[in-house]
Amino acid sequence: MSPLAITAFTATSALGRGLEAHAKAIAESTGGLAPNDISTTPLPCWIGRVAGVEAEPLPREYAQWECRNNRLAWLALRQDGFVDAVRAARERYGASRVAVLLGTSTASIGATEEGYRRLEQGAMPADLHRPAIHTPHSLAGFVASVFDLEGPCLTVATACSSSAKVFANAERMIRLGLIDAAIVGGVDTLCDSVLFGFNSLELVSSEPCRPFDADRNGISLGEAGGFALLERATDGVVAPLLIGYGEASDAHHMSTPHPEGLGAELALRDALARAGIETGDVDYINLHGTASQKNDEVEAALVARSFPARTRASSTKGFTGHTLGAAGILEAVLTLLAMRDGVVPANLGASTPDPLCGPQMAWQAEKASMRIALSNSFGFGGNNACLAFAAAGALS
Amino acid sequence: MSAALTVWVKGIGLWAPGTPTWHAFREVVTGEGAPGATERPVADVLPPNERRRAPESVLLAAAAAGQAVAMSGLGAETLPCVFASAHGDQVITDYMCETLATAPAELSPTKFHNSVHNAPAGYWTIATHCHAASSAVTGGEESFGAGLLEAATLAIADDRDVLLASYDIAGTGPLGSMTSTTGPFASALVLSPRADGAAIRLDITPEPGNSGREASGDDWLDGITASNPSAYAVPLFKALAAARPAVLRVAAARGLDLDINVDAVP
Numbered sequence: 001m002s003p004l005a006i007t008a009f010t011a012t013s014a015l016g017r018g019l020e021a022h023a024k025a026i027a028e029s030t031g032g033l034a035p036n037d038i039s040t041t042p043l044p045c046w047i048g049r050v051a052g053v054e055a056e057p058l059p060r061e062y063a064q065w066e067c068r069n070n071r072l073a074w075l076a077l078r079q080d081g082f083v084d085a086v087r088a089a090r091e092r093y094g095a096s097r098v099a100v101l102l103g104t105s106t107a108s109i110g111a112t113e114e115g116y117r118r119l120e121q122g123a124m125p126a127d128l129h130r131p132a133i134h135t136p137h138s139l140a141g142f143v144a145s146v147f148d149l150e151g152p153c154l155t156v157a158t159a160c161s162s163s164a165k166v167f168a169n170a171e172r173m174i175r176l177g178l179i180d181a182a183i184v185g186g187v188d189t190l191c192d193s194v195l196f197g198f199n200s201l202e203l204v205s206s207e208p209c210r211p212f213d214a215d216r217n218g219i220s221l222g223e224a225g226g227f228a229l230l231e232r233a234t235d236g237v238v239a240p241l242l243i244g245y246g247e248a249s250d251a252h253h254m255s256t257p258h259p260e261g262l263g264a265e266l267a268l269r270d271a272l273a274r275a276g277i278e279t280g281d282v283d284y285i286n287l288h289g290t291a292s293q294k295n296d297e298v299e300a301a302l303v304a305r306s307f308p309a310r311t312r313a314s315s316t317k318g319f320t321g322h323t324l325g326a327a328g329i330l331e332a333v334l335t336l337l338a339m340r341d342g343v344v345p346a347n348l349g350a351s352t353p354d355p356l357c358g359p360q361m362a363w364q365a366e367k368a369s370m371r372i373a374l375s376n377s378f379g380f381g382g383n384n385a386c387l388a389f390a391a392a393g394a395l396s
Numbered sequence: 397m398s399a400a401l402t403v404w405v406k407g408i409g410l411w412a413p414g415t416p417t418w419h420a421f422r423e424v425v426t427g428e429g430a431p432g433a434t435e436r437p438v439a440d441v442l443p444p445n446e447r448r449r450a451p452e453s454v455l456l457a458a459a460a461a462g463q464a465v466a467m468s469g470l471g472a473e474t475l476p477c478v479f480a481s482a483h484g485d486q487v488i489t490d491y492m493c494e495t496l497a498t499a500p501a502e503l504s505p506t507k508f509h510n511s512v513h514n515a516p517a518g519y520w521t522i523a524t525h526c527h528a529a530s531s532a533v534t535g536g537e538e539s540f541g542a543g544l545l546e547a548a549t550l551a552i553a554d555d556r557d558v559l560l561a562s563y564d565i566a567g568t569g570p571l572g573s574m575t576s577t578t579g580p581f582a583s584a585l586v587l588s589p590r591a592d593g594a595a596i597r598l599d600i601t602p603e604p605g606n607s608g609r610e611a612s613g614d615d616w617l618d619g620i621t622a623s624n625p626s627a628y629a630v631p632l633f634k635a636l637a638a639a640r641p642a643v644l645r646v647a648a649a650r651g652l653d654l655d656i657n658v659d660a661v662p
Contacts, residue, residue, distance in 0.1 A: 157513030
């Protein structure tokens with residue numbers, strides 16, 4: 001495929017607001033997990049919480065969209081000049097030529113949960129009587145409204161692969177000439193649905209998660225928001241590039257990955273083929289690496305058998321927790337930062353490597369020049385996505 | 397303006413209250429039959445065990461998708477699929493929110509994994525052994541049009557036949573009063589970038605603006621159309637049933653319509 005330019009990107013997570021907070025945490029191998037203080041009844045686990053979301057309500061003009069998830073979206077949008085980049089793109093191309101393509105797992109369901117906790121005569125309380133937030137499209141509806149955009153506006157909700165898959169949606173629409181630019185990304189916030197939901201599946205660790213550790217015992221949940229602006233790559237624009245993507249289905253089980261990683265491997269092969277590269281060209285892989293028993297087992301084996309020893313690989317879930325529908329964009333941004341700064345993120349949290357892991361695993365942070373990198377995202381329902389990026393200037 | 401996206405319809409599926417299949421719906425629309433009693437969706441693609449346990453959203457989506465794929469004569473295992481729904485499974489969301497408000501630690505793990513928006517896509521790919529790309533999308537009130545645009549885009553961009561299924565169920569509890577959805581409806585299309593003998597061609601052109609929906613004057617059809625966002629597909633399926641050239645508009649986003657030219661080879 002023809003590469004797309006990533007002309008702006010940003011993320012906000014437990015590591016802080018914007019790119020420099022993330023770059024600093026990665027450079028210093030300092031994670032953002034802390035004991036859970038967000039669920040309505042105590043659930044002993046660690047979480048990756050974004051500081052200060054509660055203290056910053058939406059501006060009055062967006063009051064109908066008010067909820068924790070859209071607050072985090074608004075917080076994330078305002079970092080790294082992203083708002084200005086989108087407004088410039090809207091000016092350049094027109095309101096109907098810029099798409100809003102966002103991933104989320106639970107959108108504003110935290111607000112719906114709150115409504116059920118304080119029903120008024122069995123009905124949603126008056127202050128939450130806002131239909132726009134009680135629907136999975138709330139996030140994309142809010143972002144389209146903020147920028148007054150009238151192009152395609154789609155929410156991808158394939159659980160934890162959501163905000164990786166939106167890069168593929170954008171590439172197809174730009175390639176066919178339906179649009180000239182797309183805001184991609186996603187936001188998911190901590191709420192009872194995800195904390196008690198993953199708890200019910202016995203997938204939540206009582207400690208900070210330890211991806212690819214031999215003694216790992218489950219995930220840590222987190223929240224994050226991130227965005228990227230995609231446009232055609234034109235001469236003279238120096239920006240990192242989306243060079244490929246792959247999507248595939250496990251066809252195996254709703255909440256357990258395929259034992260041989262079939263869907264993950266198909267997504268990887270699809271991404272390599274679209275990018276016109278081979279495994280030997282890949283300098284770094286940001287792994288899905290949730291620290292659940294099965295995910296890490298399957299992914300470790302896939303990396304060990306597919307890539308040369310020089311390829312570096314790590315999970316950044318130990319820094320941020322698993323941010324569900326926002327994991328795809330958060331980890332895409334961390335991958336772009338790794339290439340920008342020449343720092344391979346540590347696989348934070350692991351002390352005893354799982355013997356299934358190959359020599360590709362970067363247990364500590366490393367200095368390295370990275371031209372081409374991948375980011376893996378896998379979701380419930382056996383939904384797999386793999387993104388391929390090239391560093392700014394790497395292909396010229 | 398020339399059409400941005402041209403796709404051929406290889407398969408059609410539909411479930412509406414009173415017409416559990418596309419054939420039954422077509423007979424009603426063409427005046428050859430009348431709506432019957434509302435029947436449980438027949439999702440015979442799912443294995444019997446899954447069919448018994450599956451939530452309503454999964455049954456409904458799989459029933460429509462199964463019909464469309466059967467008509468296409470294609471193997472479901474080869475088809476990338478897009479499942480569109482404005483609100484997902486609202487009965488499960490209502491259960492989740494109610495349980496979380498009262499006894500969060502008692503949340504059912506099965507209900508939780510069935511609560512994800514891509515549960516129908518997941519069950520579908522598992523049942524049909526489909527390893528192709530699958531997606532679950534929502535566009536709010538414009539979900540059907542947004543899903544149609546996405547499926548047609550995917551078909552042409554990757555030069556592959558694509559399954560689109562769009563479904564919504566009735567809301568319940570406090571959530572139901574927020575979504576104003578009153579009944580279930582699902583439709584499905586297998587869209588192809590090539591004619592290959594297909595009888596119906598859709599030329600789909602995104603156009604700025606929302607032209608609004610017009611009542612057809614048929615109380616039964618208008619009632620279904622108003623029942624949930626996926627049922628905004630009804631005017632298109634009515635045009636497909638008539639098998640005559642037609643032009644119509646389907647909203648695909650706030651401020652964005654799809655101008656759809658239906659060209660039927662008699």
